[in-house]
Amino acid sequence: MSLHPALEPVSALLGVWSGPGRGEYPTLDSFEYTEEVTFTDIGKPFLVYSQRTWAPDGRPLHVETGYFRVPGDGTVEFVLAQPTGQTELAEGTLSLEASGFSVELRSRVVNAPTAKTVDATARTLRLEGDRLTTTFAMAAVGVPMTDHLASVLTRQVG
Numbered sequence: 001m002s003l004h005p006a007l008e009p010v011s012a013l014l015g016v017w018s019g020p021g022r023g024e025y026p027t028l029d030s031f032e033y034t035e036e037v038t039f040t041d042i043g044k045p046f047l048v049y050s051q052r053t054w055a056p057d058g059r060p061l062h063v064e065t066g067y068f069r070v071p072g073d074g075t076v077e078f079v080l081a082q083p084t085g086q087t088e089l090a091e092g093t094l095s096l097e098a099s100g101f102s103v104e105l106r107s108r109v110v111n112a113p114t115a116k117t118v119d120a121t122a123r124t125l126r127l128e129g130d131r132l133t134t135t136f137a138m139a140a141v142g143v144p145m146t147d148h149l150a151s152v153l154t155r156q157v158g
Helices: 007-011
Strands: 015-026 028-041 045-056 059-073 077-079 086-097 101-112 118-128 133-140 143-155
Touching: 007 045, 007 086, 007 118, 015 059, 015 133, 028 133, 028 143, 059 101, 086 118, 086 143
Parallel strands: none
Antiparallel strands: 015 028, 015 143, 028 045, 045 059, 059 077, 077 086, 086 101, 101 118, 118 133, 133 143
């Protein structure tokens, strides 16, 4: 199976990434976590994405899954589903750089009737060699767009 040509600019994402993260939000106490992200190629014009996090004591915190699409013209689409009752359609731009790339995404969010209200999210992914830095901001539960999560992940070998 060969990688779809549309995915060539982001092919360095393929694999498993993990590392530490830190979270904060006006309605929460600050916290630390460990994050694992996997990007998988299945021969189609998108990468399958899965993410999960754990507290320092090993308790599971969050998971999400979706698809990372590169339709062309420097655009990226990230389609995500979360068990907390939200779906996100994040759209943005891909900026190629000498040592990797960066992606800036803004999303539209749909909330299930029983979910906490999330109005919008913003994500960044910055890849430099074998280091993937992520940030996540959200407007939720009456709070305007505010930084929430940041992680520094390294490629896992093996």
